[in-house]
Each structure stands twice: as C-alpha cells, then as structure tokens.
Amino acid sequence: GRFTAPVLPWEGENVFDANPKIIQHLKDEGKVLRHDSYEHNYPHCWRTDTPVIYKAISSWYVEVTKIRSRLEEINQEINWVPEHVKDGRFGQWLAGARDWSISRNRFWGSPIPVWVSDNPDFPRTDVYGSLDELEADFGVRPTDLHRPFIDELTRPNPDDPTGASTMRRVPEVLDCWFESGSMPFAQVHYPFENKDWFEEHFPADFIVEYINQTRGWFYTLHVLAGALFDRPAFQNVICHGILLAEDGNKLSKRLRNYTEPNEIFDSQGSDALRWYLMSTNIVRGGDTRISDAGIDDVTRQVLIPIWNAYSFFTLYANVDGHSASIKTDSKHLLDRYLLAKTRSLIENTTISLDAYDLPGAAAEIQSFIDALNNWYIRRSRDRFWGPEGGGKGDPDAYDTLYTVLTIFTRIASPFLPMIMEEIYGGLTGGQSVHLSDWPHPSELPEDANLVIRMDQVREAASTALRLREDADLRVRLPLSSVTIAGHGALDLREVADLLSEEINVHEVILSSDIDASATLNLRPNGNLLGPRLGAEVQKVFAAAKKGEWQRVSENQVEVAGHLLESTEFDLMLEPTDPTTTASLKANDAVVILDTKVTPELEAEGSARDLIRLIQQSRKDADLEVTDRIFAEVEWSPANLIEVKSHEATILAAVLANHIEWLPGDLEPKISLRPE
Template identity: 50%
Template sequence: ESGSMPFAQVHYPFENSDWFEDHYPGDFIVEYIAQTRAWFYTLHVMATALFDRPAFKTCLTHGVVLGSDGQKMSKRLRNYPDPEEMFAKHGSDAMRWYLMSSPILRGGDSIVDEKGIPAAVRSALLPLWNAWYFFSLYANADARWASLGRVDSPAVLDRYVLAKLRSVVGAVTEAMDSYDISGACAAVEGFLDALNNWYIRRSRDRFWGTTEDEADTQRAFDTLATVIEVLCRVAAPLLPLETEVVWRGITAAESESVHLADWPQAESLPADPDLVAGMDRVREVCSAAHSVRKAASLRARLPLAALTIAAPDSESLAPFAGLVADELNVKQVRFTNDVDSYAERHLIVNFKVAAPRLGGATPEVAAAARNGDWALLRNGRARVGESELEAGEFEMRLDPVAPETTRALSDGVLVILDTDLTPELLAEGTARDVVRVVQQYRRDHGFDVSDRIHLRIAAPQRVRGALTTHRAWLGEQTLAVSVELLEPEAPALRGEEWTVSSLPDGEEVAVAAVRQ
C-alpha cells in the first residue's frame, strides 16, 4: 500500500481529480538510502502500472542516521539526544546546521550525538554573529549609518570580499537548485571564515577610524553592511532563526522578514575572479607562515624581520605585500623565483595509475624515481629511467631545505619565515604585549570603544625602555591622549585603580587609566 500513497492520500480517482493531475508526479522525494529498494521502488511500480509515468521527478537519498551506540537511530532504543533539550541548550539552528552539513546528506552514515553540535556553533553560528556584533559595536560607537547595496569601493579588501560573496551566492544558488544542501553549507562556512578571519581582521583599523581617512572608513562600513545583508538572505534557508535576527538588525526592518526578501542575484555583485584567486592564495601563504610561528613558539605579537615567498610566479603576489606584512607582523616581504635554493624537488610516481600501463617496467621506474633519475618533459610528461610517464601518473613534491622555517604549499609556493630576533624586534614585541594588557584593562573597566583615556603604566626598566621607543604607537592603539611611564613601585604610592598583569616573559606591568 505504500506505493499507492500519492493517489490514495487524496482518495483519487473517486475525488480530487483536478488536484491530483496538477500535483502528480511529485517534484521530489527524500528518504534514507534503503528506500531505493523499498518505498521508491513500489512507488514507481504502481505509477508505471496505473499511469505509465514516474512517481516523482527528483529523488534524494541520505545515509543512515546512527544513534550514540552506533546502531540505527530508533525511538524504541532511545539512542539519541532529546531534541527539545538540544534546542534549549544549543538552539535549533545549531542542530539544523549540524545535520545539514554532516556526511548524512552526502549519502554517508553518521552517528548523531550532542558532541557534534558545538562544532556547528563554532563553524557557522558564531562567525555570522561575530561579524554582525563587530559591525554593530563600531557603527553604534561612531553613531554611523551604513548604505546597504554599496558595491563600488576601490579598496582591495572591499573588492575582494564583494567578489568572493558573488561567487558564494552563485555556488549556494546552484547547490540549492540541485538539492545539494551540504554543498550550500560548505560554501557559506568557507565564506564566513574569509569574512571574519581575513576581511574584518585586516580591515579593523578602517573601522576604528585610525586611518584618518573618513571616506575609506565609510566605505568599510557600507561594504560590511552590504555583505552581511546579502549573506543573511543567502543563508536564510540554512540558518533561519539567526539570519532573521541579524537581517532585521542590519536593515532596521523590525516588521519585515528575511524569509520574505528576494533571493540575492550574483550578478548584482562585482566579479573579479583573479583578485579572489590571488587573495585566497595570499591567505594560504599567511596560514603557512602562522604554522611556522606556532611551531617555533613565536607569539603573533612579536614582529619578525622578513618573509620570503618563492614561486615561479611569485611576482603575482607582490601587490598584496602590505597585507601579508601586516597579517604576519613582519617588517619585509620578499619575492623570488628561485625555488631550488629553498627546497629539493622530488618526483613521486602514482603507481595506482601508472602501474597498469607500465607492467613489467614498474620496478625499474620505482628505482629510477628513488635515485633521482628523472626529467620533466613537455606537455606535462616526465622521463623516469628509460620510461615516460603521462600527466596524472606522477606528481612533483617540494621538500624544504630548512623545514623548521619553511612550508611548501600544494601549488608549488614556498613560504620561508625569518625567525631570528633582534633587540629592536623584541622591544616592539613587548610594546605590543602591553597594548594587549591595556585593551583588556579597558574592557574589564567598562570603557567604551571610542573613549579617549589618560594612561599610566608602571613597569620594569626594560619594559619602560621599549614603551618609550613606541610611545606614540602605544597611544594610538589604546586611544590614550597621554602615556605616563612609572617605576614598578608606583601603584603602591597612588590611589588609582591599578591592574597588574604578566607579560609572556613573566615580567609584571601595572596599568591604570581614566577617561579624558
């Protein structure tokens, strides 16, 4: 009887004939994969026998939803977290994203338990909320209105985020049209990472107003507001509750809904695929350099002398040198085409692909590759020993000469970080550490982000020396109109509210501030 559902549910052919003819076959059907030989099959058998047409136009199957014990989720076994409890604890959007972005929607089996829900919060819900919070915090502090729909900013970061948003709108639209929900989630999640961890972080000075370029600051606010508004519309089917709150906030439309707004059109956003590709490549370079820092236990606030980017086309990244230097806190970014000075090239044979064709010559090819008896030929081919390999039968690998300071990217780019420290670099690092201490003091004592302050710092001689050198920069970063440097005993002799903090090297500094 399950195969009779489409017509039996409306008592066809005894009534509802017009409705049935307009609604049959169904646009799509979805169930877990075992229904391909059960319900889906019986539906087609009945539809073919009775109506000589298929029972549905589009068929979706998902993997098996497993309970916390690894067995198929079952109401009888109760081997799943209580949905109402999960909604109350994490929110329904978190549960929704967790399921839609999981392998289940790509046909894989997956255990569904509470442990996976916080990951959904971190990967999607928090990044979207953080972007909105950042915008609203500084827009309100500056009493600033943003113009939605502005896409004409000449700033390279604005152009990048708008062009990347265009590609995301296109990708999500295509994924949703083809019922690829997990693909849509992946596109949104990737963009949220670029928005928060690149665009906003690299544009912070523009929002803080420290660039002394009012027009550029306004362009930054307009661009971010436009991006958040469009992103809410494209993510609304995936995060319906959070996007509703954020969209109403960014549009000041308390009585309207993002779910009634028009779907965004990719063509309304500027296209610049070369800029997107170049900037994404820069992000990979910076990620690799950060990994070198982490491995060497060099904190991000400690400036370094130089970063070298080695690649056959390294000059293509030269326009982004300033962004790279700021992101990595290095004094100089160098570009070179001399890859061989920093890494050794190795040819790796893909035997799964090559062995069936090579046959008995496979051992000789393997030995030649190990011994370095190879050469690259034209048209993507390679000579290995006495044999020739086709494109796809081998790959080239770069092994850094100094792996402790070098990373090789998948596209043949080498990232080399100079980790040698000088007294000048150490002094600047100390000043940056103190800035962090002061910013924490401002937050802990309820200062507004726009409050100007009179700042007092009591610290050992070495720290005071570093701060003397960087006094102007310290004041700019902390919005301090005056900076007084005192000896460590000063807090005990004065009545201000002092806060004592430890720097990474263990030295203590005491901070006190009053509003201007």
C-alpha cells in the first residue's frame, strides 16, 4: 500500500500515512478552499481488518448510458413481485445507471477476448467471438481458454509493416457478474449450438433471487439481454427478503440464534418449514423473522387439520367398505357447497399463482382447510356415521369428500409436496401427485351464490360463538334463538338449519330490519381528505359524528356539502347492545344472540355434556366406532332428572343399548362395556 515512482514526493510512503502530507502540500499551494473532517463508515478487509485502498485503474466498460432509456422501456415488460420494485428500487437504479466496468485485474476468471498491439506506434485491437475466429488468425484451435494458456496465443501485428510488434491478449479477465448476466445464452452455447431452443425459451418465464440483486444479477441479466437482444431476460421475477432470527438479528452460526433446519425437518417435517416460508412476506421482498413457534403453528393449523380430514375419510370409508369414486353431482346442500367452494379454490389459487403471489395462494388454501374441517366435516359427521350410528354412511358424502380431497392434493402439492404425495397415493394409488395435471375449474360445478350464502352463515356462526364465549355460555348449552338482521339475511333460509346446529340454538330468525339492533356510522379518512379539503375536513368529521350524512350511491356519501368516494370513508355497523349483538365483517348485517337460559335449556345442556363424557370414555376404552355399549352413569339426583328427559337422544348419540342411572355426586362417573 505504498506510492510508487510516479508520485515522487511521497514515493515509498504508505498511502494513509501520506494523506496529511498531501493535504498540507495542497494548502501550501493555495489549492484548498476549506478543510473539514467527517466521520463516516469505511470498508475494511474482512481477513486483516485493515482499510481498503482505492486505486484508479483503466478498465473495459459496457456503455450502459447509451442504451439506458431502452433498458427502462424494456423493464416495463417485466412482472416484478413485489410490484413496487419495477419503478422503485430497480427502476431507479436503471435511471441512474452508469457505464459498467466489466474487467478485473486478477489471474482467475474468463479472459477478455481482446488482443492489442504491444507497440503504440502501430495500434490495433482485435475482438474475437469464436474459436473459429481465433483459429483463423493464430493457426491453432485452443483447447483451454483460461490463463495462462490463452495468453500464449500471439501473432505479428498485421498493421505493422516492420513486423516488429506483436498482438497480445489484454491482461484483464471478465467480472464474474458479466458471466452471470450471460447465463441465458451461455448455458446452451448460443449462438454456436441450440439456436432454435434458445430462441424458443428466451426470455425465461421466471427467476427468483434476493431483492438486492436489483443491483447484481437482475441488473446484469437485464443489461446484456437488452444490449444483445433488445428484450428482457426474464418475464416474471420474485424478489425475496432476508430470513432473520426471532430477535430480528441476522442468522449467525456463532450465536446459534436459530434452530438447525435438520432439527426442524426431524420434529416438524420439511413441509412445515416450506409452508412457513412460502406463506410469509419474505417472498414479497420483506424480511421475515423465523420462529419455532411460527413453524409449530403451521403444523397445528395446516398440516394436522388436512391430515385429520384424510384420516376421517379413510376411517369411515374403510369401516363401511365404501370404494369411493369421483362424483360432482350430489344434491345434498353441504356437498354442493364443498364442491363449489373447491371450484373457487381452484380459481383463486390459479389467479394468485399466475401472479406469483405465493402468500395469497397459501391464504386461499388455509381458508379452504378451515371450511373443509370446521364446517363441512363437522356438519356432515352424521352422514358418515349412518342412521343413529348404524348402517352405512351416505355414499354421496363419501364420494364428495374423496373428490375434493383428491383435487385438493393437486392444488396444495406445490406448498406441501410430502404430505400431499402421501395423501394422494393413499386416496388414488396413483404414481405421484406431482405427475398429475393442475385442476381446472370446469371439473366442478359452479354455484357462487351458495358459496356466498354459506360463507356468510359460517361467519355468523363464528360471530355467535364469540358472543357465547363473552357471555360465558358453553357451546353444549342450547339457547333459544339467534337472529341475523341486515342485508342478505333473508337469502339464508336454505342454510339456516346448519347455523342452528353449529351454534346450538333452537331457532334461527332472519330479518332485513337492522335499525333496531345497530347504527351505521360514517368514519371519514382524514389522511386522504385532509390534503383535498383542507380546513373543511373538520366540518366533515363534525357532521359525521352527528350522523348528518347520506348515502348517494353504493360507493359515495354526501356529508357537510362534500361528496366522498369509497376510498375516503368507512361505514361501520355499531351494535346498540354489544353484549348480545355483533356486526359481520362486511358491515351490512348483525348477529343477535338470545342469551337467556331457561331450566329446560339447562337440562338439555346437561344431556349434551354427558354425551361428550361418554364419548370420551369410549375413546379411552379403545372401542371401535361401530361398537355398541352398555353404560352406567352416577350423578347427582338433580342432574339425573335433567338428563333422563333426553335419554333417547343420549342412547342414539353414544351407541348405547341401555344406560343404568345411579344417584351419585355432583361430578358424573361413567363406566361402560361393549355389547
């Protein structure tokens, strides 16, 4: 790091030691107008931790500035994920692009194929593009294009009449990023081979890399493709972020601030980690903190539920000896819903994946798993069980669930390849789910209205169950009624019975009258309205608070003399009694739960509690699902009076031929045996 002869006053001095002397020399010559010191970051060698020395040297360049405008135009043809990278990080980098230095002064690397005269009196530069061209000029065909062998190729300078000068290869090698940017054509030896293949497959459909490759690989690919072919190098690109430790720091082998992937594979499986990563913001350019708890949640919320659905089907199908087949024309309401819901899943995941929106597709899949397990199977158990627990299950239920599970494995296989392969093989005996075709919506019937109505009922059920929980009313305790009031409520008659069963109420009341139960309030968006309305925005807020506004169309309201567009306000449905009433997400309907508990309802609830306890006892005794039993129940006399009034229901639910009722304590005791 010392100056050489051209820098005579400081020859032999370390460049950093010479700095103050050079500054003083400039001051002495009156060339310094002002001298300030600044503290700033400075690069250091990662091995020796000594400051890096900057040295200006001659380089070979790609004249990017000459084609910069065209590169910006070509960038508009690329689908960037996340979208803001196109005109943000990458677009701004292109706008400020400078000529690209592609040469490096080292031994290892791809030699730059340029030969120059060693005599400046007879200048000549030759650039070679093929082995044939080299052989034609040098008389030999190189077998190794690396240094030092390629440097041995020399010849007399054709432009030197004296014959004294020689053509020699320049000493530089190519920047490795130039090689990376050449990948699309270099990998197939284009243009010397595979010309048809290359022209058919270029540009690439899709690439993925870290978001900072906007200044690296993405950039060099784009520059060379634009310069050589006037086209983008890729059509779609996902920019991913960085995986961080749970505390937000970088992953570190030294700090051991993360769980080893192999440990995760052993405990949770590779599918859990794969889903965790594909469903997060990391595939949208964001940084993601990895946590064991998050991966555990994937196992609990995604893997186990879908495996339980598969196990449920195989258990009852095997018990009944039912050989399921693809069936899409069941007339049962729940089957029709599940088939139409699966069609929507195909449509929505296809749209998301076509847009390279992996978290969006994952959200669709997870939402469907909830509908499958926590609605269809829960509400269909009796159909698989058979009449009062005996006989065969409903063939339509078996075939519908088989059809949906088979299609689901094809949809979810890119996200959960291992578990979907296992389920697909168990269902179909096929070679591999990964060799099957992507499902098409036309495979299933369409019934968008039914899906909308059923999903609204599902939301109403979840809302009612939250009201139950807030009122400390257990689900097995039946209630008198639930009311759904508001927009579209009267359209739910066909599915109202399902709501009654799910939330355990005797009656579902549907009403279009919402005024007595809730108030629709206007909430203006100050961030958007402030710049547009200025001081007038305060009048808008005051009028909205008083309820002095009116709706003029589906997407517009008028308040304080101003017309607000849909993006400038929210309409919030606020219940008059929050203890018994809650609004749905769309703010167009409310759920009203009657929370009064009568002695008759309490007795029915006790019977349901007893059913659960007997079912748990069956499970603890390892009984088959078809085994019938004899049971003895010891309970307090008051409780026995309550539950004996529902004896027929209890017998049917637990597959009991007879129950012996014995007086006991407040805590029930149950004994049973198979019959």
